[in-house]
Amino acid sequence: MTCKEFQRVLPELEGGHNLEQEQHLKTCSACADLFSDLNAIEQNARRLEDHEPSPRVWTNIEAALRQEGLIRQPQPQLVPTRLPAPRWRFAWLVPIAAGLVFGAGLLVMHWQVSTQIAHQTRTTTPPVENAGITQPSSVPASEDQVIKLVATRAPSMRASYESNFRAVEAYIHDAELAARNNPNDEISQQHLTNAYEQRAMVYEMAMHRALP
Amino acid sequence: MYRRNRIAGLIIAMLLLASVVAAAENRKEFRFRVHRHASISVINQFGPISVKPSSGHEVLITAILHSDKAEIDSSHSGSRVSVSTHLLAGADPDSGLVEYEVSVPADASVSLRSATGPIRAEKLHGDVILEGNTANMDVRDLSDGHVHIKTLDGPVTLTNVSDGHVEITSVGGEVNLISVTGPLVHVNSNSGRIVYVGDFGGGGEYSLMTHTGDIEATAPAYASMDVLASSSQGKVINDFPLQPVHTSLVERAGSAFAGTMGKAASSVKLLSFSGKIHLKKR
Numbered sequence: 001m002t003c004k005e006f007q008r009v010l011p012e013l014e015g016g017h018n019l020e021q022e023q024h025l026k027t028c029s030a031c032a033d034l035f036s037d038l039n040a041i042e043q044n045a046r047r048l049e050d051h052e053p054s055p056r057v058w059t060n061i062e063a064a065l066r067q068e069g070l071i072r073q074p075q076p077q078l079v080p081t082r083l084p085a086p087r088w089r090f091a092w093l094v095p096i097a098a099g100l101v102f103g104a105g106l107l108v109m110h111w112q113v114s115t116q117i118a119h120q121t122r123t124t125t126p127p128v129e130n131a132g133i134t135q136p137s138s139v140p141a142s143e144d145q146v147i148k149l150v151a152t153r154a155p156s157m158r159a160s161y162e163s164n165f166r167a168v169e170a171y172i173h174d175a176e177l178a179a180r181n182n183p184n185d186e187i188s189q190q191h192l193t194n195a196y197e198q199r200a201m202v203y204e205m206a207m208h209r210a211l212p
Numbered sequence: 213m214y215r216r217n218r219i220a221g222l223i224i225a226m227l228l229l230a231s232v233v234a235a236a237e238n239r240k241e242f243r244f245r246v247h248r249h250a251s252i253s254v255i256n257q258f259g260p261i262s263v264k265p266s267s268g269h270e271v272l273i274t275a276i277l278h279s280d281k282a283e284i285d286s287s288h289s290g291s292r293v294s295v296s297t298h299l300l301a302g303a304d305p306d307s308g309l310v311e312y313e314v315s316v317p318a319d320a321s322v323s324l325r326s327a328t329g330p331i332r333a334e335k336l337h338g339d340v341i342l343e344g345n346t347a348n349m350d351v352r353d354l355s356d357g358h359v360h361i362k363t364l365d366g367p368v369t370l371t372n373v374s375d376g377h378v379e380i381t382s383v384g385g386e387v388n389l390i391s392v393t394g395p396l397v398h399v400n401s402n403s404g405r406i407v408y409v410g411d412f413g414g415g416g417e418y419s420l421m422t423h424t425g426d427i428e429a430t431a432p433a434y435a436s437m438d439v440l441a442s443s444s445q446g447k448v449i450n451d452f453p454l455q456p457v458h459t460s461l462v463e464r465a466g467s468a469f470a471g472t473m474g475k476a477a478s479s480v481k482l483l484s485f486s487g488k489i490h491l492k493k494r
Contacts, residue, residue, distance in 0.1 A: 171423040
């Protein structure tokens with residue numbers, strides 16, 4: 001059997017092949033490769049039948065054809081020969097959407113609580129002028145509560161924490177003023193970040209159960 | 213005869229004294245077998261913590277208690293070791309004093325907390341985290357690991373630390389950096405003074421910032437850096453002949469300056485609200 005004869009009957013070999021054809025496959029590597037490639041294409045084609053292009057694909061094709069002038073009149077939107085994807089295929093999006101909404105709700109709540117706490121920590125007493133650096137005359141109420149907690153656990157540390165909170169609040173006050181006067185100044189913003197970082201550190205150390 | 217009785221009496225007295233001292237000081241030892249990159253935590257309210265490297269894969273912790281008003285709690289899980297002092301009712305800074313000596317594999321990460329300290333760590337390659345109220349903190353000969361330090365009023369000294377991130381936050385404690393280089397060196401201080409002696413090497417980002425504390429940085433003439441220094445209400449002094457750079461910073465004589473030295477490999481920011489800043493040439 002020649003290669004020409006084999007390739008002529010190749011499309012018919014799906015159901016199997018006879019002894020002569022099998023012998024040719026064994027002796028001819030080119031025809032064997034061709035037979036193997038056709039088999040692979042056939043296998044993959046079966047899988048592609050389950051893959052349905054999204055409607056956007058057809059819309060893009062329509063737009064391209066219209067651009068090239070191949071579509072002269074408005075045409076109804078092309079629809080694939082297959083039926084639209086059943087709704088249940090997108091059901092998996094529902095829990096994800098619900099999760100996103102829930103997470104967004106948590107974020108909003110957290111922001112609101114944080115805002116309330118930040119508002120409560122503002123001192124109500126007027127600042128005291130001191131050589132150009134204004135200092136709050138006392139620590140905010142929440143820090144006062146922390147100091148009282150420290151005093152119950154380690155009375156010897158109370159004065160130290162009071163002093164540290166006072167120093168940190170002074171820094172925050174100066175940094176906030178500078179940032180307000182120079183909103184675009186990176187240095188002022190960095191000072192403000194540092195000041196808040198210091199306050200967070202003092203809070204954390206005061207509240208840490210293992211340290212006085 | 214009289215002499216023999218006298219010697220015997222002295223020996224008995226010494227033995228009694230030794231037993232009293234032994235009763236007063238209670239020594240406990242803990243050994244833990246760990247794998248590479250172990251994590252060790254020591255929390256001690258009152259007293260020193262000293263950490264050194266050990267050979268092998270063992271963590272050895274020796275705790276000396278000064279009274280029965282303190283206990284040692286320990287836990288070990290895989291390569292995580294945690295030891296903490298548990299103070300009993302009636303404990304105070306004297307009776308609650310515990311001294312820790314810790315040996316860890318050099319690649320271990322350590323976290324040490326002590327209110328009064330001192331805290332000391334040396335010759336380690338893992339991450340080091342220190343926290344204290346008034347504890348004197350001394351860190352030396354570290355490389356490759358990150359160093360994080362938090363202190364309220366305790367002085368901090370870093371010597372020969374390289375190739376890792378260094379982040380220090382201090383309210384009133386003075387911070388001394390001697391031969392400290394790395395990709396990131398960041399000191400955030402309130403009233404504590406910052407002293408840096410080194411070459412700002414390694415092409416890193418150096419940021420030394422205070423509210424009211426002074427900043428004194430000493431570098432060699434060959435230092436390669438891009439410098440920005442500013443004090444809103446304090447004095448600024450520069451000993452280097454800097455090449456001018458284009459910056460949004462308004463250079464004010466005596467209050468701010470900016471410029472480069474050499475190839476400007478490292479970024480150096482010396483910023484204070486009202487402290488004095490001095491960039492010295494060695």
